[in-house]
Amino acid sequence: MNRPKEEQNRLSTVLAASSARNDHWRQLHAAAASWALADSDEKGRARRTECARLMADVLRIEHCWAYPGRRLLGAMTDALEHQEPATFTRLVQRVSGALLSGDFRRDEQIWEAAAEVEGRALDVLPPDLGGPMARRPYFEVLVVTPSAPAEWTRSRDEIVRMRRVDDAFQYEVVHVGSFEDAALAAMVNGDLQAVVLIDGFGYASPHALPDLKEFLSRFFTPEEDSVKPGALSTRLADALHKLRPELDLYMLTDRSPELLAGSDEAAPLRRVFHHIEEPMELHLAILDGIKDRYETPYFDNLKKYAQRPIGTFHALPIARGKSVFPSNWIRDMGQFYGTNILFAESSATTGGLDSLLEPTGTIKRAQEAVARAFGAKRAYLGTNGTSTSNKIVVQAVCKPGDIVIVDRNCHKSHHYGFVLSGAQPYYVEAFPLTEYSMYGAVPLRTIKQALLNCMAEGTLDRVKVIDMTNCTFDGHMYNPRRVMEECLAIKPDLIFLWDEAWFGFARFSPLHRRRTAMGAADALSRRYRSAAYRKEYEAWAAAQKPIDPKDPGAVDAKRLPDPDKVRIRVYQTNSTHKSMSAFRQGSMMLVWDDDFHHVEGPFEEAFFAHTSTSPNLQLIASLDLARRQMELEGYSLTMRMTDLAVRLRHAINGHPLISKYFRVASPEEMIPAEFRSSGIKDYGEPHASWVEIVRSWDEDEFALDPTRLTLICGAAGFDGTQFKGLLAERFDIQINKTSRNSVLVQTNINNTHSDAALLIKALADLSREIEERLAQDGPRARDALAARAKSLMTDVPDLPNFSCFHEAFRENSKAASNEGHMRPAFFMAYDESNCEFVRLASEEIDKRLKDGPEMVSANFVIPYPPGFPIMVPGQVITEDTITFMRKLDVKEIHGYHAAQGLKLIKPSVLAGRKATSDQ
Numbered sequence: 001m002n003r004p005k006e007e008q009n010r011l012s013t014v015l016a017a018s019s020a021r022n023d024h025w026r027q028l029h030a031a032a033a034s035w036a037l038a039d040s041d042e043k044g045r046a047r048r049t050e051c052a053r054l055m056a057d058v059l060r061i062e063h064c065w066a067y068p069g070r071r072l073l074g075a076m077t078d079a080l081e082h083q084e085p086a087t088f089t090r091l092v093q094r095v096s097g098a099l100l101s102g103d104f105r106r107d108e109q110i111w112e113a114a115a116e117v118e119g120r121a122l123d124v125l126p127p128d129l130g131g132p133m134a135r136r137p138y139f140e141v142l143v144v145t146p147s148a149p150a151e152w153t154r155s156r157d158e159i160v161r162m163r164r165v166d167d168a169f170q171y172e173v174v175h176v177g178s179f180e181d182a183a184l185a186a187m188v189n190g191d192l193q194a195v196v197l198i199d200g201f202g203y204a205s206p207h208a209l210p211d212l213k214e215f216l217s218r219f220f221t222p223e224e225d226s227v228k229p230g231a232l233s234t235r236l237a238d239a240l241h242k243l244r245p246e247l248d249l250y251m252l253t254d255r256s257p258e259l260l261a262g263s264d265e266a267a268p269l270r271r272v273f274h275h276i277e278e279p280m281e282l283h284l285a286i287l288d289g290i291k292d293r294y295e296t297p298y299f300d301n302l303k304k305y306a307q308r309p310i311g312t313f314h315a316l317p318i319a320r321g322k323s324v325f326p327s328n329w330i331r332d333m334g335q336f337y338g339t340n341i342l343f344a345e346s347s348a349t350t351g352g353l354d355s356l357l358e359p360t361g362t363i364k365r366a367q368e369a370v371a372r373a374f375g376a377k378r379a380y381l382g383t384n385g386t387s388t389s390n391k392i393v394v395q396a397v398c399k400p401g402d403i404v405i406v407d408r409n410c411h412k413s414h415h416y417g418f419v420l421s422g423a424q425p426y427y428v429e430a431f432p433l434t435e436y437s438m439y440g441a442v443p444l445r446t447i448k449q450a451l452l453n454c455m456a457e458g459t460l461d462r463v464k465v466i467d468m469t470n471c472t473f474d475g476h477m478y479n480p481r482r483v484m485e486e487c488l489a490i491k492p493d494l495i496f497l498w499d500e501a502w503f504g505f506a507r508f509s510p511l512h513r514r515r516t517a518m519g520a521a522d523a524l525s526r527r528y529r530s531a532a533y534r535k536e537y538e539a540w541a542a543a544q545k546p547i548d549p550k551d552p553g554a555v556d557a558k559r560l561p562d563p564d565k566v567r568i569r570v571y572q573t574n575s576t577h578k579s580m581s582a583f584r585q586g587s588m589m590l591v592w593d594d595d596f597h598h599v600e601g602p603f604e605e606a607f608f609a610h611t612s613t614s615p616n617l618q619l620i621a622s623l624d625l626a627r628r629q630m631e632l633e634g635y636s637l638t639m640r641m642t643d644l645a646v647r648l649r650h651a652i653n654g655h656p657l658i659s660k661y662f663r664v665a666s667p668e669e670m671i672p673a674e675f676r677s678s679g680i681k682d683y684g685e686p687h688a689s690w691v692e693i694v695r696s697w698d699e700d701e702f703a704l705d706p707t708r709l710t711l712i713c714g715a716a717g718f719d720g721t722q723f724k725g726l727l728a729e730r731f732d733i734q735i736n737k738t739s740r741n742s743v744l745v746q747t748n749i750n751n752t753h754s755d756a757a758l759l760i761k762a763l764a765d766l767s768r769e770i771e772e773r774l775a776q777d778g779p780r781a782r783d784a785l786a787a788r789a790k791s792l793m794t795d796v797p798d799l800p801n802f803s804c805f806h807e808a809f810r811e812n813s814k815a816a817s818n819e820g821h822m823r824p825a826f827f828m829a830y831d832e833s834n835c836e837f838v839r840l841a842s843e844e845i846d847k848r849l850k851d852g853p854e855m856v857s858a859n860f861v862i863p864y865p866p867g868f869p870i871m872v873p874g875q876v877i878t879e880d881t882i883t884f885m886r887k888l889d890v891k892e893i894h895g896y897h898a899a900q901g902l903k904l905i906k907p908s909v910l911a912g913r914k915a916t917s918d919q
């Protein structure tokens with residue numbers, strides 16, 4: 001099919017294939033309706049041609065879905081060919097309606113109606129199954145087969161006959177005949193949950209899909225050995241597993257299944273069957289695979305618990321609503337929350353409710369399911385937010401004296417974690433985005449330089465952890481694979497803590513996954529175990545000298561970790577509630593640590609130290625459910641949210657009116673060129689194709705998560721806080737993060753096209769109002785807006801870097817590394833006589849900045865925004881921090897009260913204090 005060049009290879013072609021599909025069907029429906037209404041032959045012919053063109057568009061990738069299927073599509077093509085506009089329109093209307101509403105998943109009528117229209121026997125559901133579809137979750141199974149398409153209908157009917165009344169789930173089958181079509185179907189069809197690979201199919205698709213093929217070739221490279229019998233199916237299994245690890249893969253083969261099943265090639269396969277085996281076995285295996293993911297051990301049990309008659313004599317009067325429903329005064333509590341939540345409350349750990357602190361039953365199984373779903377070796381559920389999960393991990397892996405190289409901008413829970421554990425933070429700086437008064441992320445070079453500085457000081461053995469935020473609030477994603485590889489080449493047993501509070505969903509998007517901690521741990525683990533890596537390493541190592549940390553070139557040298565020494569030690573924390581369907585505070589700690597046997601004891605201690613002995617049951621259940629949802633529909637949800645975000649970017653930046661006053665910052669604006677070697681400029685048309693985006697996400701040091709949109713409102717004369725208020729009051733649009741001249745718009749798995757439309761409408765209304773005002777008020781208004789925009793967009797206060805710890809908290813105040821003892825500084829402030837206050841406006845500050853004695857912060861000072869500490873206990877306060885504080889116009893500053901002033905540690909207390917490593 002000939003498509004205009006610019007239409008080929010667009011990001012949206014693949015990313016949005018399923019929403020583009022709905023659009024195509026909608027267009028076809030409109031065209032069909034207009035054909036049916038044509039009042040002259042000439043119009044009829046023209047409109048039929050249009051229908052035929054759109055139908056061809058629809059048919060391009062329609063073979064990837066079970067509904068509407070070959071028969072119904074055939075009937076439509078017939079109606080088109082035989083000039084039957086009424087029939088054609090009726091069919092199109094039914095199908096497009098069912099696709100948009102998703103009713104084909106619930107309502108057998110829609111499938112039946114299709115059969116009736118074709119004048120064929122009802123063949124979808126035996127009558128005894130009539131009705132239950134609505135109650136059974138629906139999915140699709142892809143069968144990749146060498147058999148001729150003519151046989152596919154018969155094969156499908158065979159499978160349909162295996163359905164039983166008590167099946168817990170219901171599925172339909174999609175047949176394809178090639179590697180390419182299978183890969184395509186797995187990419188575009190979010191209803192797929194299982195794939196059956198029947199040995200012997202070929203590589204190339206018979207369909208003309210030049211744009212998609214180019215993309216496919218990026219994900220799936222057929223290698224020479226794919227001509228070997230059977231090699232193609234194991235290669236496809238491998239590729240599908242990489243694309244969507246949650247899919248259940250089955251293989252039917254003539255090769256000796258016993259031999260295959262034991263080989264590495266079969267690792268991604270759930271089961272291997274011999275061709276001639278009983279098909280019922282396969283049917284049951286498929287249902288069983290879904291059950292494994294559907295099962296929510298904790299939630300299922302909690303539901304059962306809520307239904308049992310139980311007398312409670314434990315704490316928690318509200319359990320089973322007993323103090324609520326009979327009450328004269330809090331009856332509305334029961335009415336509002338309903339019975340279930342109260343019946344599901346208990347303080348018992350018996351009856352299968354298990355104990356979060358020592359799980360042996362349903363919580364243990366829920367955690368194992370989380371580990372499987374998120375690609376970790378182990379998982380722990382957290383019920384006090386990632387704020388606590390971070391403290392648990394920090395305290396589990398650090399002891400007093402250990403050094404942690406940490407992003408100074410990380411969430412405050414990390415900083416508090418260092419106070420608690422006695423670890424010494426070595427603060428490193430993210431690159432600044434001064435124009436938007438934000439920070440990006442920490443360059444790899446900075447992290448490596450910190451390691452080399454410690455090596456030069458002889459303290460490298462004390463560097464225990466690298467602690468970074470991935471992705472950042474504003475959407476900067478690290479390249480964790482590269483960061484870890486290059487750091488491990490300097491110290492092979494480093495532990496990495498990746499705070500992925502925002503990024504839990506990323507596991508389920510094949511685009512984002514490569515930038516997650518667990519995704520990188522998996523990739524590196526495979527790499528270092530491979531024979532190819534050993535060869536690469538040995539060839540490289542032969543020409544290498546040991547690292548000289550004082551050599552200025554050392555930081556830029558790209559080294560490789562020794563495969564015999566390297567350990568994969570990765571911890572990832574997620575605020576499940578931020579990106580998935582968990583209640584607030586639901587969090588997960590994911591572990592891939594080759595040396596976890598050394599950490600398990602301390603981890604348990606840290607978990608006990610921070611976890612309530614009365615964890616919230618509903619929260620644990622919601623984590624279980626969030627996992628189920630992502631394992632079954634995370635792929636389509638994350639693809640949809642990414643698509644929506646890209647469309648939103650395009651709609652705003654491409655809008656003739658809106659773009660005069662608002663814009664969404666592009667990767668080019670958010671990531672300096674030196675960290676963006678691919679040169680990618682923006683998402684959305686006409687900038688980057690899928691292929692380019694995947695390449696940039698594979699290779700660039702930083703990439704921008706498109707789902708986090710920095711919407712710049714300064715040019716419209718609004719500061720971030722003001723604009724946030726305006727969106728909430730006038731348009732019912734809620735956002736949470738602002739900077740001086742921008743707000744952050746996040747798309748999430750819950751967002752719809754209507755949400756996007758609401759935002760676009762709000763921006764268009766506001767832009768129109770500005771235009772009107774400028775037109776009415778003339779040049780004065782124009783100048784005023786320009787001046788306001790300038791003050792918001794250019795006169796931005798410089799963000800201060802971390803200065804240093806006072807020498808009283810440094811073991812070696814001459815060292816190039818900056819780690820310091822924050823804990824003693826923190827506790828000094830507990831004794832009021834150690835502290836003094838200076839007002840920000842006072843002259844004393846300026847005098848002390850000039851002549852001393854140095855001012856040393858007694859506590860954390862954290863303004864919101866930006867939300868990270870600009871002072872930490874023991875830090876020397878420098879002029880740029882004071883300037884920043886004085887210009888700061890935010891209301892909420894934790895650790896600072898304007899009336900009192902800055903809280904400092906008195907110079908007399910610091911005089912003569914010596915820091916030693918055992919503090």
Ligand SMILES: *Cc1c(COP(=O)(O)O)cnc(C)c1O
Pocket residue numbers: 384385386387388390411413469473499501502575585586587
């Ligand atoms: C929100 C957030 C946290 C804290 O998570 P909660 O679940 O709100 O406690 C930690 N780190 C980062 C980067 C965050 O964005």
